[in-house]
Amino acid sequence: MTPPAGFDFHRPADLAEALRLLAADPEAVPIAGGTDLMVALNYRRARPRALLDLTGVADLREWTDEGAAVRIGAGVTYARVAAELGGVLPGLAAAARTVGSPQIRNRATLAGNLATASPAGDGHPPLLATGATVTAASAAGERLMPIGDFFTGPKRSALRPGELITAVTVPKAAGPQQFLKVGTRNAMVIAVCSFALALDTGRRVLGTGIGSAGPVPLRAGEAEAVDLPWEAPDRFGEGLAVEFGRLVAAAARPIDDVRATADYRRHALAVCAARALRRAWAEAHPEGSVRCG
Template sequence: MSVATRADFHRPAAVGEAVRLLAEHPEAVPVAGGTDLMVAVNYRHARPEAMLDLTGLAELRDWTDEGDAVRIGSGVPYARITAELATVLPALAAAARTVGSPQIRNRGTLGGNLATASPAGDGHPPLLATGATVEIASTSGTRTVPIGEFYLGPKRSALGPGELITAVTVPKAAGPQQFLKVGTRNAMVIAVCSFALALDPDARRLGTGIGSAGPVPLTAPDAEALDLPWSSPGRFDDALAAEFGRRVAAAARPIDDVRGTADYRRHALAVCAARALRRVWTTAHDRSPR
């Protein structure tokens, strides 16, 4: 009979102490909400030799208004993002609303979503669509990584040994945003695929984010470059929306798995992207919903 080993437990009181402990104990696994890690522990998929409890770090558990952006501490739970940031970060707040149950949203954090780096993480598409940046601390100091450079592979990120995600800075919405998620039910489900869209009418720019349809969260540059009738909004039609959907689907790199086939993911993304573009265009130009 196997005997469970006891993990060392560290509870720093400040970020400086946390990164020092990480440097001294590279085997330690940071834990905040624990909604991913503890599931793996309970199912014996992970057996950390040591844990670094981040819940006592007050500087990670708040957000600040930076003028044209919001800096969100990595320990801020999804429930607060939904309740407090929906007007300035609508796509991220919409994604936060789809995460698990109320209990999970009260515990789970955006920083944990990033650290896990699962392609299916709900927080990733809005961060890509809005051009967020990730703040990472270590004993060497702090560095900032553009969100598009953060994801390196399935559950692999730019986070190095001894480094800790401390915050995510997300530009405030410059126009309407959407987040759509496809799953086998409406709640407490891992995405079959997901899509985020941010429209900036003044800059005449689109931002995209694709989730659960590739080895990493993706953007759709060809779709973002679609020639839209910015000067004559009334010329927007379903053909343009459908073309946008096709370009988003083409940017995906899905596989067949237990949640869905690659073909279904592409189809669903095309539908979601076309729907999202119609919605943001309608909202931006005060047209009645279709």
């Protein structure tokens, strides 16, 4: 592909330089893995005047253990999330394994997924379910955004001009986590719908995340408030799982499109949510008689 006349390509060596370049050229489009952006460029759906290549910024390619959470740099790939963080972030790692193909997972980044802000992004539901925080930086400094405030519309986010996503901080699992994705095949597929669940057995709370069933990734607040039998785990029954699934489906705001109807998405979410809760409860209480579906 021949760059158009007047096209600029910036390749900063560190984050400070990247932020200076972006401040001087706010229309420059950041690129790391490029798994979404390059498709748009190749099909002429996007024609940025400048690109800001972040692959040379070493700090963005690292993750750090923050004690109760993990800080994932914007350049960390999905392959590394799946391979290195499954023990502490099992829900996010499970979602990472469903992203594209091995080649795509070796390039694609969680922060790139966030920057695209697609409602179907595979990494988004686990981030919602766990209450992650997005760090954005500009020449003016850093700011933190709760993940629930980050998505503002289809492929729109709360990022401001001149800002870069530098990291995502995700609380470590405090109990079982699940991620389920429905698609037309097992690999290389955009989600028809997806669902993430995080069970915090210490605080006795439940987190949810819904993908590809609304204008933005969603939480299911009423489902999170369902009355779980924490004091008597063996009282968990099929009726509770089905009701949980119904509440998750009710929280969705799907549409009909080429991948599925809105009705099918609601049905699939109800099934996935019930299944996820059964599995998580059974994992949390292996001594009980809960059946895992």
